[in-house]
Amino acid sequence: MKPLVIATRRSALALWQAEHIAERLKTLTGRSVELLPLVTTGDRILDVPLARVGGKGLFVKEIEEALLDGRADLAVHSLKDVPTVFPPGLALGAVTEREDPRDALCSPRWRTLDALPKGARLGTSSLRRQCQLKAVRPDLEIVNVRGNVQTRLSKADAEVDAVVLAYAGLRRLGLADAATEVLDAKRSIPAIGQGALAIEIRDGDPELGSIVAKLDHAPTRAATDAERALLARLEGGCQVPIAGHATVEGGVLTLRALVGRPDGTGLLHAERRGDPANAAEIGEMVAGVLLAMGARKILDELAGATVGVPH
Known part of the structure; x- marks a missing residue:
């Protein structure tokens, strides 16, 4: 039987997420599953804050094209990257059980948000995080930090005093210890969909749709x-x-x-x-x-x- 093909981004976290779903699909179907790693627009543009790039679907467009042209059978995304409106012919097949959705501060030297010195440099590309953290600590200097999880972690203490990342991503990559403070969800309300995985499928594939639906939480x-x-x-x-x-x-x-x-x-x-x-x-x-x-x-x-x- 033809293998199922999952389209995914190339980052270590995206590949972990796709492999996780692949293993669950193998168990459900007995079929082999292959990954189709792709580079998205959001992955290519690293020198401009995402909010200035504009547009929606920066991390899913190329992946959705692979679904529509038949190169892939399904796609696995971080749900927070997925626009609320799907292109014609595509649909949200399942949302899997959520990991811890909170934000995490990573600061090897200072450890916590309150302990950061006045005027500390905090790295994030998220306006959501920025507005909430500046409300608590207006003295902070926000520095745009882009790249994969490991790249952003490497900047903590080397280029900035702290970075803020999704705790779910750190946990999935076995890097939970890098979080020196997990921020209360009332202090830093998470992003829409943070911590959840989305499985996207073609709208007219009832057989695969019924299989994927079993992964819905x-x-x-x-x-x-x-x-x-x-x-x-x-x-x-x-x-x-x-x-x-x-x-x-x-x-x-x-x-x-x-x-x-x-x-x-x-x-x-x-x-x-x-x-x-x-x-x-x-x-x-x-x-x-x-x-x-x-x-x-x-x-x-x-x-x-x-x-x-x-x-």
Whole structure:
């Protein structure tokens, strides 16, 4: 029988994620699984902050093309990289059980956010992280740091005083010890979909769709459906100062969200609870609250700042 082919980015973390799903698919189907590693636009542009590059789907476009032209049967992504609208012919087949979604500070010398000296240099390419950390520590100098997990870790203490990364990625690569402080999710609300994996498939493949659906984790799917509905209503891409994190506990879905300016001012918070079956509605409701508080003005300010930047 023909092997299943998974399209993936080439980074160590992306390959780990794809191999993880490949092993689960082998167990489910008894078929062999091969990887098709690809370089995406987001991987090629390393000298410009992602927010200035503009556009959506910087880390998935080339992978989705491989699905559409038949080179791959499915794709594995970090869900936080996946736009809320799929190209015609493609669909979200499954969202797997979430890893720890929190952000992690990595600072071999200073260890914690509060211990960083005044004016410390903190590396991140995320406006979401920047706006929340500047709100707590307005004295920090934010330095754009791009590249794979190992590259960014190497800059901690060598070029900057600390870097902030997704704790899930560190755990998956066996680098959890590099996290000197795991930031509370209320202090640094995670990115939409952070810690979850997305399996993307062609829309007209019911056989593969039924197989992939077995990897779907219902609580994670509900939580991330709420987060992605929030993002869609706010019309935000992957690199905007929007944070949103939902949990499902005791049959109740709780969504906390934030919009703010990159300098840490104007932070807007909203929170709602409800039935996980109404995840999308909860996400849209929270977005509506943020819009009523003035979120559109903040997001439009950022969009205006990116005009004229080459894509």
